Amino acid sequence: MGKNNLLRGFTSVVAFLEAVALGLSFAAFDNAAVINNALGVSTSKLVLKDGIQSEADVEKPQYFLSDFAQDVNNPTEAEIAAKNEAVAAFVEQEEEEGAVLLQNSNNALPLAAGSKVTLFGQATVNPYMKGNSGGGSGGTQVTYVDALTDPERAGFQVNQALIDAYKALDEGGLKRSSSARTIGEAPKSVYTDEIQATFQNYSDAAIVILAREGAESNDLYTKDSEGISELALHQDEKDMLALVKQYKDQGVFKKVIVLLNSGHPMEVKELANYGVDAILLIGGPGQSTGFRGVSDLLVGNVSPSGRLVDTYASNSLSAPATVNFGEFTYTNSSDVAKGMTDNAAEGKYYVVQAEGIYVGYKYYETRYEDLILGQGGADANVGIWDSQGGSWNYADEVSYPFGYGLSYTTFTQTMDETVDNGDGTMTVKGTVTNAGSVAGKSVVELYAQTPYGDYEKENNVEKSAVQLVGFTKTDMVEPGQTVDYEITFDKYFLASYDYTNAKGYIMSQGDYYLAVGDNAHDALNNILAKKQATGMYDENGNTVNGDANKVYTWNQAELDTETYKSTEYGEVTNRLDEADLNHWIENGVTYLSRKDWAGTYPQAATQVTATDEMIAKLCDGNYTKAENAPSALNVPVGVDSGIQLADMYGLDYDDPLWETFINQIPLSDLIANTMENGGIGENLSIGSPATSNGDGPDGIAGNAYVNESVAAASWSKDMLAKRGYYMGEDALLAKSAHEVWCPGVDTHRTPFGGRNFEYYSEDSILSYELAAAQTAEMEAKGVSVGPKHFFANDQETWRTGVSTFGNEQGFREIQLRAFEGAFTKGGASSVMTAFNRVGLTWVGHSSDIQDGILRGEWGFQGFVITDAAGVNSYMHSVDALMNGTDMFCYTSGAAGDSRTKEINAAIRETDDGNIVEQLKEINHRIFYTYAHTHLMNGLASAYDIVSVTPWWQPVILGGNIALIVITLGLYALFLVNGKKKTKEVK
Numbered sequence: 001m002g003k004n005n006l007l008r009g010f011t012s013v014v015a016f017l018e019a020v021a022l023g024l025s026f027a028a029f030d031n032a033a034v035i036n037n038a039l040g041v042s043t044s045k046l047v048l049k050d051g052i053q054s055e056a057d058v059e060k061p062q063y064f065l066s067d068f069a070q071d072v073n074n075p076t077e078a079e080i081a082a083k084n085e086a087v088a089a090f091v092e093q094e095e096e097e098g099a100v101l102l103q104n105s106n107n108a109l110p111l112a113a114g115s116k117v118t119l120f121g122q123a124t125v126n127p128y129m130k131g132n133s134g135g136g137s138g139g140t141q142v143t144y145v146d147a148l149t150d151p152e153r154a155g156f157q158v159n160q161a162l163i164d165a166y167k168a169l170d171e172g173g174l175k176r177s178s179s180a181r182t183i184g185e186a187p188k189s190v191y192t193d194e195i196q197a198t199f200q201n202y203s204d205a206a207i208v209i210l211a212r213e214g215a216e217s218n219d220l221y222t223k224d225s226e227g228i229s230e231l232a233l234h235q236d237e238k239d240m241l242a243l244v245k246q247y248k249d250q251g252v253f254k255k256v257i258v259l260l261n262s263g264h265p266m267e268v269k270e271l272a273n274y275g276v277d278a279i280l281l282i283g284g285p286g287q288s289t290g291f292r293g294v295s296d297l298l299v300g301n302v303s304p305s306g307r308l309v310d311t312y313a314s315n316s317l318s319a320p321a322t323v324n325f326g327e328f329t330y331t332n333s334s335d336v337a338k339g340m341t342d343n344a345a346e347g348k349y350y351v352v353q354a355e356g357i358y359v360g361y362k363y364y365e366t367r368y369e370d371l372i373l374g375q376g377g378a379d380a381n382v383g384i385w386d387s388q389g390g391s392w393n394y395a396d397e398v399s400y401p402f403g404y405g406l407s408y409t410t411f412t413q414t415m416d417e418t419v420d421n422g423d424g425t426m427t428v429k430g431t432v433t434n435a436g437s438v439a440g441k442s443v444v445e446l447y448a449q450t451p452y453g454d455y456e457k458e459n460n461v462e463k464s465a466v467q468l469v470g471f472t473k474t475d476m477v478e479p480g481q482t483v484d485y486e487i488t489f490d491k492y493f494l495a496s497y498d499y500t501n502a503k504g505y506i507m508s509q510g511d512y513y514l515a516v517g518d519n520a521h522d523a524l525n526n527i528l529a530k531k532q533a534t535g536m537y538d539e540n541g542n543t544v545n546g547d548a549n550k551v552y553t554w555n556q557a558e559l560d561t562e563t564y565k566s567t568e569y570g571e572v573t574n575r576l577d578e579a580d581l582n583h584w585i586e587n588g589v590t591y592l593s594r595k596d597w598a599g600t601y602p603q604a605a606t607q608v609t610a611t612d613e614m615i616a617k618l619c620d621g622n623y624t625k626a627e628n629a630p631s632a633l634n635v636p637v638g639v640d641s642g643i644q645l646a647d648m649y650g651l652d653y654d655d656p657l658w659e660t661f662i663n664q665i666p667l668s669d670l671i672a673n674t675m676e677n678g679g680i681g682e683n684l685s686i687g688s689p690a691t692s693n694g695d696g697p698d699g700i701a702g703n704a705y706v707n708e709s710v711a712a713a714s715w716s717k718d719m720l721a722k723r724g725y726y727m728g729e730d731a732l733l734a735k736s737a738h739e740v741w742c743p744g745v746d747t748h749r750t751p752f753g754g755r756n757f758e759y760y761s762e763d764s765i766l767s768y769e770l771a772a773a774q775t776a777e778m779e780a781k782g783v784s785v786g787p788k789h790f791f792a793n794d795q796e797t798w799r800t801g802v803s804t805f806g807n808e809q810g811f812r813e814i815q816l817r818a819f820e821g822a823f824t825k826g827g828a829s830s831v832m833t834a835f836n837r838v839g840l841t842w843v844g845h846s847s848d849i850q851d852g853i854l855r856g857e858w859g860f861q862g863f864v865i866t867d868a869a870g871v872n873s874y875m876h877s878v879d880a881l882m883n884g885t886d887m888f889c890y891t892s893g894a895a896g897d898s899r900t901k902e903i904n905a906a907i908r909e910t911d912d913g914n915i916v917e918q919l920k921e922i923n924h925r926i927f928y929t930y931a932h933t934h935l936m937n938g939l940a941s942a943y944d945i946v947s948v949t950p951w952w953q954p955v956i957l958g959g960n961i962a963l964i965v966i967t968l969g970l971y972a973l974f975l976v977n978g979k980k981k982t983k984e985v986k
Helices: 002-030 032-039 077-098 144-149 160-171 235-249 269-274 290-298 320-324 333-339 361-373 454-458 520-530 612-618 657-663 667-672 708-712 717-734 764-780 808-824 847-857 877-882 893-910 913-930 952-985
Strands: 044-048 100-104 116-120 205-212 256-262 278-281 350-352 398-400 411-413 417-420 425-434 443-449 467-473 482-490 496-498 504-506 510-517 551-556 693-695 739-741 803-805 830-832 863-868 887-889 943-947
Touching: 077 290, 077 708, 077 717, 116 144, 116 160, 144 290, 205 235, 235 256, 235 269, 278 290, 333 612, 361 520, 425 443, 425 510, 443 482, 443 520, 467 482, 467 717, 467 764, 496 808, 510 520, 520 551, 657 913, 667 893, 667 913, 708 717, 708 764, 717 764, 764 808, 863 913, 877 893, 877 913, 887 893, 893 913
Parallel strands: 116 205, 205 256, 256 278, 350 803, 693 739, 830 863, 863 887
Antiparallel strands: 044 943, 100 278, 411 425, 417 425, 425 482, 443 467, 443 510, 496 504, 510 551
């Protein structure tokens, strides 16, 4: 019986392995497009048409050219390697220009190359590079320690004993974890007497690295396992810093340098208690060569030139938006669950943006001006976190203002000339002088203040005391050198959205101010000086006078409600009334207003009881056939006209040939093309190869870049254009990523947003301009750019279906304007929408957003793709397609089958030709977009498209067959052996 038991056991093991293999095989085949993209495998090939004898007879077009490959259709390994080397050098520069020097007491930085240093912080061996989300891997990878010890850069001699101690903790499982609410810092027990004895040998500086990490699906906690903000200093960090200070006070460490290795603004005011000499924000250097840039900065091979893209508050909870950030359920959530036909878990959560436009510096700076001018009750004791004496104080509440950043040199700036160009733009000119002793780059920041008068107060049009309207960054300026600058901006940035009366953008009556400043607070103090105010102070509480010479002012005699009432594409008017909670519930929310800081500051989260009408709206899968809809049988599909995708390059969207072209596609393919899974499959009827879509903001095709928030901190449109250029080259030479889901353009509404690292900023204009610059260069390389996640996806907590309430001014000026530049200026030809609802309607169901704003106001002609749709119950297929959605992301296998059946049923059961017509228009948008990408390189009408089976599929099938044969063979042996044993027993 022993042999038979052995056979039984072995057969069971093999059968189990076969079951696992089959499961994995099904999953692989369901996600074939994703695997093909990862492996660089095509599912189609070009075959010469009958009658064409040779490839030499065919001219293969190269519509989109590479600066690295002579033949973009067939790049060599050496050409690709040269491109990757250039990317690696650029990523290093991204970090150098995006890192922000926050403090540099007594010129503690730069350090001398070759210094003997002790590296503190568990992130020494596990640094934050990027949060967990799509994209951003591949290429040259350089670690933090390797970069700092690189003899071609800092060449530091480091205390290996402490590094080894950190490594032991890392190998033992000490990690940062958003889900576990832990920052993953080493406990003080790691600093044994033996470790402390090594400090004196590596004492030129103590370099402390502090890390925070958000991620997709994981916001940072406003209250974590220690009962404090995740962005605050934690006890293990305080213990470490206290130890460092102890040895500095004893004369061991000569300097203490802190590196903020975080994609989120940390609370750093307490660092003053620990003898810190310099603070350098390095953000997330990415999974490539970014840490080389950090090394260069530390020893002065380059001077820091980054500026903050967010306000650094003393306490992150002081931002009014944080009051309504996180997990909130309707007070009658059981009624909501009973009333919903969809999954109640995807409908019972909400968030109310009661702060309106007062996000980031627009809150802190506006309240500061009102405090100085004694208006609006700005000194009230609401919203106080660190202010002393019971009255709100800017210097107590803010550590570093938006736009702040130091250099190893000193710059002076002038504002010499301001011109209204008469074409809707204004230009400001001035000079920048390097008054220091080392070369560096300087950022010129231009801010505006627009009137806040009786009309605005009566009609609830809120105004920030300052608003960024333009910026520029100099080239390298040598010591003693003076250079000119020029900033031209669109006066549209001076307009405010009036959602209560004019129902459109207005230019207010009254005095306007333009000011240059080192940061938002400095610019505001200059404006206050122009107003002859007194009592101003800086972020440290030091008295300042401001500089009225850096301000230009003019008066607008009358209210203007017409100039921005429409765009060249259509009318601009209210489209988000239903997103306002007050539309559904009278006085459901009080929006923050500078008219009355004490009476409107959100002191507690807004509680919402859903009405029956709201519950019904949550279940908005209510498409019905129009009475005048044509018969589906009368809508032409599958009509072969011999036109291929190769024939469509360069044609305008409205060219009549598109209708004939789209009519060729059979209904089954019209539907299949809406189901994306890393791209869409080949369309043989129109000669279209399979397409490839890519993700995400930190890299799309084989190279990793610094976090987008670090790139934004360069405050350089040129740098963001280069980022777009290199990402475009990546896609072009990889012959993949024809359409990509980047850049990330959602707003840093609070410091706690899990994906802030892959979005630009808290400011909409900075995002507008940088997104435009990056997008334009990627599109020029034949990559369809799909900014994400459109829009108001400003938190990860219950992002799937959360109802996001707010007023239209807030949405227009904060979230939407951030995205707008990518489309109207950058030419983005696709877009990824968000999981969340705006109001009670999922973005993908909102014609007001997708057809009204995106297409109707901004002139967008590309395709709209959802975030990873799967089978989320609130994302109704037909409703989405009929309201502006074109593709369902990562929808294959059972999810794809389910959506296909839903669409087919809607057409056939009601004979609805409108759905077929909409599917044709959707495919028009899809193929118009792809026809303007590098998919067209090498595509000629002399070829037919033929489907091919990816090599890995037969391998998997062969492996499964082999396992099945082995299993059956073993089972047969088991049966035969069993019969023999039975006979022997008899």
